[in-house]
Each structure stands twice: as C-alpha cells, then as structure tokens.
Amino acid sequence: MSRLPLDQIDAFVTAARMKNLTRAAEAMHLTVSALSHRMRLLEERVGHKLLARGPRGVELTPEGQRLFDAVATPLDAIGHALQRMSARNDHVITLSLIPSMATAWLVPRLPDFLAANPELGLNLQSSTHVVDFDREPVDMALRLGGGRWPGVRAEHLFHEWIQPVASPAFLKRHGKPALARIGSLPLLGDPSDRWKEWFAEFGGEAPRRFVAQFDDTETLHQAAAQGMGVALARLTLAEPLIKAGRLVPLTGKCLQADFAHYLVYPERSLAHPDFQTVRKWVLDQARVDA
Incomplete structure (x- = not known):
C-alpha cells in the first residue's frame, strides 16, 4: 500500500464510534453517500467488510473491530500531538x-x-x-x-x-x-432530498427523475444560478x-x-x-x- 487513506480511516472511525452513518456524515459535514463512498474505498483497500447494518444502525464486523482497535487510538494521538505543537x-x-x-x-x-x-x-x-x-x-x-x-x-x-x-x-x-x-419544471436534486417534503406540504408532484443531482449545497446553488433547473435552496x-x-x-x-x-x-x-x-x-x- 502507498499513501495512507487518512480521510477514509477518519470516516471509518467516526462511523464506528457513532454507530450511525447519518450522524457520522453530519459530524463530518459530508453527505451519507460521500461517507459511504469513503467506506467502500477503505473496504476495497483492506479486502474485508468493516461495517454491517444492524437493528440500531451499523456495527463493526470482526475485521472492522480489529482495524478500529488498531487505528482509533493512534489517530487520536496524532490529533493531540498536533494540538500540543500548535502555537497559541x-x-x-x-x-x-x-x-x-x-x-x-x-x-x-x-x-x-x-x-x-x-x-x-x-x-x-x-x-x-x-x-x-x-x-x-x-x-x-x-x-x-x-x-x-x-x-x-x-x-x-x-x-x-x-x-x-x-x-x-x-x-x-x-x-x-x-x-x-x-414539479412540471426541470428540477435539481438536493443533498438532503427535501423535495418530497416540499410537495407533501405545498402540493404538486415530483418528477420521475431530476435533471441532475448534487451531493453538496453550494454546487447545487451554483448549478441553479447557471440556469440548469430549479433548486431547493438553503x-x-x-x-x-x-x-x-x-x-x-x-x-x-x-x-x-x-x-x-x-x-x-x-x-x-x-x-x-x-x-x-x-x-x-x-x-x-x-x-x-x-
């Protein structure tokens, strides 16, 4: 293996601690799909399934537990070391x-x-x-x-x-x-998929498909400003x-x-x-x- 995938390891440790992909993604300012993508890359890299869906969220597999035990404490130690070395x-x-x-x-x-x-x-x-x-x-x-x-x-x-x-x-x-x-206009899919709630609240029907979908809000807003379609803006x-x-x-x-x-x-x-x-x-x- 070459470069250490620290972003993937960080995502894995965060998800393992929170035992919930949605809360872990929120804590990292990522979408659930982006967090899941990092997890897939890490699992492909190590050749094992690390997290499994359980009745109350996600749980560590035996291989995931071994990796968590090996990397969580050193990851915390790196953070603490950087904090102590930072000038204040x-x-x-x-x-x-x-x-x-x-x-x-x-x-x-x-x-x-x-x-x-x-x-x-x-x-x-x-x-x-x-x-x-x-x-x-x-x-x-x-x-x-x-x-x-x-x-x-x-x-x-x-x-x-x-x-x-x-x-x-x-x-x-x-x-x-x-x-x-x-809903009759070309719509842009938003990161939180709130269009369903919008139509439930104010009437109308969602289209069968969106013109495009985005995994971050800023890009969604810029796409709407470029005339691609209607965005549900924050x-x-x-x-x-x-x-x-x-x-x-x-x-x-x-x-x-x-x-x-x-x-x-x-x-x-x-x-x-x-x-x-x-x-x-x-x-x-x-x-x-x-």
Whole structure:
C-alpha cells in the first residue's frame, strides 16, 4: 500500500464510534453517500467488510473491530500531538465553518466587528471537514445539524429555511409557474432530498427523475444560478446569489429545513480571554436572522 487513506480511516472511525452513518456524515459535514463512498474505498483497500447494518444502525464486523482497535487510538494521538505543537496566541480566536457559510453569512459581517475590536484576531478555518476539538486547536465552530454533538456545548443560532429558486434566464425560458406546478419544471436534486417534503406540504408532484443531482449545497446553488433547473435552496447560503439577482425565489412559501445553525465549542474555550467577545457577537448577529 502507498499513501495512507487518512480521510477514509477518519470516516471509518467516526462511523464506528457513532454507530450511525447519518450522524457520522453530519459530524463530518459530508453527505451519507460521500461517507459511504469513503467506506467502500477503505473496504476495497483492506479486502474485508468493516461495517454491517444492524437493528440500531451499523456495527463493526470482526475485521472492522480489529482495524478500529488498531487505528482509533493512534489517530487520536496524532490529533493531540498536533494540538500540543500548535502555537497559541491568546488574542486570536480560531473559528471553523464550512466555506459557503463563511462567504454567505460570516464574512460580510466581519468588518464592523474587527474595526470595533482591533486588538482581537479572528482566524477563520473554512473547510467542509468537521472540526475535532480534542485533536485540533480550534476554539469554536459554526455547524449545521441537529444540535447534538458529544463532548461540546451547542448554542442554537437560527433555523434554516428552504425555498425553490431559479435563475432569471431559466424563468424567462420556462415562465414562473403556480406553486402546485413547480414539479412540471426541470428540477435539481438536493443533498438532503427535501423535495418530497416540499410537495407533501405545498402540493404538486415530483418528477420521475431530476435533471441532475448534487451531493453538496453550494454546487447545487451554483448549478441553479447557471440556469440548469430549479433548486431547493438553503436560504442562508443562497442569500448572496439572491441579492445579486442570480437566483430568484419562485414563491414566498418556505419550508423549515431539517437542520439548524449552531455555535459549537468545547468547555476549554471558556477560559480563553477573548472567547466571550466573539461568542456574544455571533449570538447577536444570529438574532437578526432568527
């Protein structure tokens, strides 16, 4: 074997600990299909089935248990070693968040905050990888999920809402339909597959197939902005495209998304001298969107 598949091992260890692929994918900011793909690659690499579906989720096979026993502790040790070696500046807060949330929500609000707090540095880690506070020198994170993560505090910021959107060029070609006839237009499949719930709530029928399907929200929004079809957009993340006129809501109706936005942090962050300043600011900003 050549290069170590650390992303696959990380996915395996996370799934094994949580015993649930959906929760593991949520914790890693991946789709279930992306997590399953990493698992398949690892199983092909080692030549054994590592996880098996059980009555309450997934369970380790005998081969999976042996691999877990061999890699979980060293993986944790690597994380702890990196954390201890990382230089720490007491006036810098490190915040982790996904790139689309950084672009759409946090960055536009930063100039006023930094101007009012010139002595404080904010280090943004923009990544789709969910931070492991036990292994990484990160003080807080913005997460989209169910609000229950082991070993951390999670404060609710605001709900996410979803709404069908399309580009102006697309609407010029197809027209803006009545609410119950949205399903007659070319639709783009979304990562969480909420179209079924949309039609159940507001009427209409889903098409037999989507024009295209996407495993991440940002690419879905960009595809809609390019005129490929109608997307069921997460409004917080799609806001820049809507404000720029590249996406247009098809209706004023919205459906509450399955996940909400949270500020997440470990207990140790409370000892950071500037933590409460950033925390209060994030919570104040979230109240505007609540």
